[in-house]
Amino acid sequence: MCKVPEPLQTGLVGPDRLIDEPDQYRLFDLPIFERELREWLPSRIFDVHAHTWLAEHLRRPIAEDPVELLFNVESVTWEELTVAYRVLFPGVEVERLALPMPLRVVDIEANNAYLASRIDNERSFALLAPELDASPEELWHQIVSGRFVGFKPYLSQVRNKSLEEIRILDFVRPAQLEVADRAGLLIMLHVPRPSRLADCINRDDLVAIADSYPGARIVLAHAGRAYAPEILAPALDVLTDLPNVLWDLSNIQDHDVVRLLLERVPIDRIMWGSDIPVATVRGRLLMLNGQRVCLTRRPFPWSVSRVGPEPLACTFMGYETLRALRRACDELALSREQVSSLMYANARALVVGALDGLTAA
Ligand SMILES: [Zn+2]
Numbered sequence: 001m002c003k004v005p006e007p008l009q010t011g012l013v014g015p016d017r018l019i020d021e022p023d024q025y026r027l028f029d030l031p032i033f034e035r036e037l038r039e040w041l042p043s044r045i046f047d048v049h050a051h052t053w054l055a056e057h058l059r060r061p062i063a064e065d066p067v068e069l070l071f072n073v074e075s076v077t078w079e080e081l082t083v084a085y086r087v088l089f090p091g092v093e094v095e096r097l098a099l100p101m102p103l104r105v106v107d108i109e110a111n112n113a114y115l116a117s118r119i120d121n122e123r124s125f126a127l128l129a130p131e132l133d134a135s136p137e138e139l140w141h142q143i144v145s146g147r148f149v150g151f152k153p154y155l156s157q158v159r160n161k162s163l164e165e166i167r168i169l170d171f172v173r174p175a176q177l178e179v180a181d182r183a184g185l186l187i188m189l190h191v192p193r194p195s196r197l198a199d200c201i202n203r204d205d206l207v208a209i210a211d212s213y214p215g216a217r218i219v220l221a222h223a224g225r226a227y228a229p230e231i232l233a234p235a236l237d238v239l240t241d242l243p244n245v246l247w248d249l250s251n252i253q254d255h256d257v258v259r260l261l262l263e264r265v266p267i268d269r270i271m272w273g274s275d276i277p278v279a280t281v282r283g284r285l286l287m288l289n290g291q292r293v294c295l296t297r298r299p300f301p302w303s304v305s306r307v308g309p310e311p312l313a314c315t316f317m318g319y320e321t322l323r324a325l326r327r328a329c330d331e332l333a334l335s336r337e338q339v340s341s342l343m344y345a346n347a348r349a350l351v352v353g354a355l356d357g358l359t360a361a
Contacts, residue, residue: 018073018080019087019280020298029282029315033090037319040326042340044093047085048347049188049221049250049273052076052118053101057111065103066163067156068302070251070285070294070317071277076101078118084276088318095123095344097273097351099188102129102154116146125351127152127188136175143179149354150186150217151176166192168205177209180216184357186350188248190221197224197235210242215357217244217350222251222275228287229256236264243269246350249342250275253285253320258328267338271347272325279318 019025055075062074076084078098085094098119100111108129115126128148130139142148153171155163161170172187180187193199197220210218224239224247226232239245247261250273261270283296283303296303297314306312329339 018076018084018277021282024282024297025087028313029319030090032315032319033088037322037326038091040339041089041092041322042336042343043091044095045089045272045343046095046097046345046347047274047276048097048219048271048350049248050076050081050096050098050276051101052078052081052098052115053106053111054114057101057107057114058105059107060105062101062103062105065105065156067103067154070302071281072298072300073277076277078114081276084280088274088279088316095348096125097149097347098124098126099152100127100129102152102157104156104159108157112142112146112148116148119147121147121149121355125149125355127186129154130173130176132157132171132173134173134175136178139175139179140182143183143185144358147355147358148185149351149358150180150188152188154190155192163192164194168192168202168209172209177213177216181213182215182357183354183361184215184217185354186217186219188219188221191224196231197226198231203235203238206245207238207242210245214244217246217354218242219246219248219271219350221248221273223247223249223257223261226257227252227285227292228254228290229260231287232257232260236260240265245269246271248273249321249325251278251285251317251321253317253324254287255324255327255331258324259331262328262332262334267341268346268349270342271350272322272343273347274318274321276318279316279321281317282314283312283317284314284320285317 098115112128119126126148127150128142130151130153155166155171158166158170191197191202193202246269248271283294286293294303296305297311299305
């Protein structure tokens with residue numbers, strides 16, 4: 001899959017590596033994988049959401065970015081991502097859509113170039129982090145020369161507004177939409193504003209974008225960040241009718257959310273993603289009175305953990321996401337083929353479609 005030699009152990013050593021506590025992995029996490037996930041997972045899966053960037057791409061420490069992040073590493077190299085897949089999903093073949101880390105503290109030009117140098121567009125693909133003021137011609141040139149399959153714009157690039165006020169079109173610029181529309185490219189969208197998909201401004205903007213740019217494939221990252229069914233349900237009334245709005249399940253750890261999506265959205269619009277490095281954090285994401293709360297094994301400023309000698313017995317958030325997905329699929333009696341669509345074929349078809357669109361355009 002990857003031509004660069006892979007140092008198999010690097011991901012497992014040291015407290016600040018992508019995956020720490022090797023003993024905990026062997027004694028606790030791996031048995032969960034063997035017991036609950038191995039048989040259920042297809043032998044080949046496609047990760048539609050994995051971040052990859054180098055420490056040298058950072059202009060300042062990552063914690064200085066205004067956006068709250070659910071991880072604690074300063075980089076995920078291409079090789080570390082490969083190692084993370086082997087550790088999390090041993091024996092499973094994983095194809096990837098690699099995303100840059102599109103934060104304000106990151107040199108996105110260098111990050112984009114790094115991804116372009118690593119993808120083979122057979123088993124690994126990438127999205128471009130766009131400059132917000134780039135013209136359609138500039139974006140087209142960047143997409144074609146790097147062989148990217150779409151864009152990963154992000155709200156932390158917006159400078160003239162507070163985070164709470166940012167609207168989708170402030171960072172998903174018309175130039176990106178025009179280019180995506182022309183070739184059927186993806187836009188991996190992180191829904192902004194405090195109430196996310198429950199916010200009718202967001203919903204109106206999404207409907208307008210999807211209608212005006214029917215060729216663009218709008219992928220709602222983390223299912224629009226609708227981490228609870230009561231947030232998702234009203235949005236589905238509006239968004240299920242939009243054929244070019246798709247759903248990425250990364251970080252969705254509530255099986256009722258997954259189940260609601262599977263009940264209401266055509267299955268070919270739903271895809272699994274890891275959001276690595278988040279999937280490698282041992283913890284669980286919960287909604288509590290409308291707030292997102294993270295329980296974690298290790299203490300972080302953004303999480304709740306146990307003080308004392310015995311830390312919480314948490315496994316990887318990546319496993320919690322798959323547990324939720326599996327439970328929803330089991331409850332709805334989905335076939336092996338349907339599970340395989342969610343875990344592989346839908347995302348694969350999407351990126352291959354974008355490549356074909358680029359070739360044809
Ligand atoms: Zn992400």
